[in-house]
Amino acid sequence: MALGALESAVMRVCWEARAPMTVREVLGRLNADRDQPLAYTTVMTVMSRLAEKGMLNRAPQGRGYAYTAAVADEAAVAVREVLRTHGDAAVTHFAAEASLDPQLRDRLRRLLEQSP
Template sequence: MAGLAGSLERSIMDVLWAAPGPLRVRELLARLNENADKALAYNTVQTVAERLAQKGMLQRTQDGLAFRYSPTRAREEYAVELMLDVLTDAPDHGAILARFAESVPPEDARRLLEVLRRRASDDRD
């Protein structure tokens, strides 16, 4: 799976994940520039959105003469894919999982433990 290569790619994905629906480049640009120290150019955002579409991160749909962009998967699905990619590439899954479990805040560890207990219970049935 292709990852996000830079901060602009991450920013574009963050805006689109938060958006209620697909956005045109102009809408995306306006949201990106709302709190930016330096305004981004339309062509820059369009180029990066196209790159994300080529990577399979965004879907583009025709809207008149322009395109609207939307994520192909939810933020949570993307994060899970990244985590699974890391595990797949590692020779010792247990060490990574243990380190992860030790690194998350206690409330996240409790939630993870609840989900794992439910999963283990479901597997026994």
């Protein structure tokens, strides 16, 4: 589930946004720096697929949807991919590596204590 180039570009726009964005708004930002403009339907399809993958949240707005990022950044996407692909083995290896580094172990402990 690694992101393709256009998926990454859409996610960057959504991460930078301060509010939910429609397909048309994302399209406008993407096309602002392009010589060859993207089609509305192309961006709509990419955003719909990102929502299906759990990368974007969408809520009805008018006749379409408004989208917000469901993951914090590219690191969160990478972690999801590693966990999806390798599951418990990835967690086991991470814990083993963290146990070797006292600073990382302490930071991880603090993060776990802070989480809801």
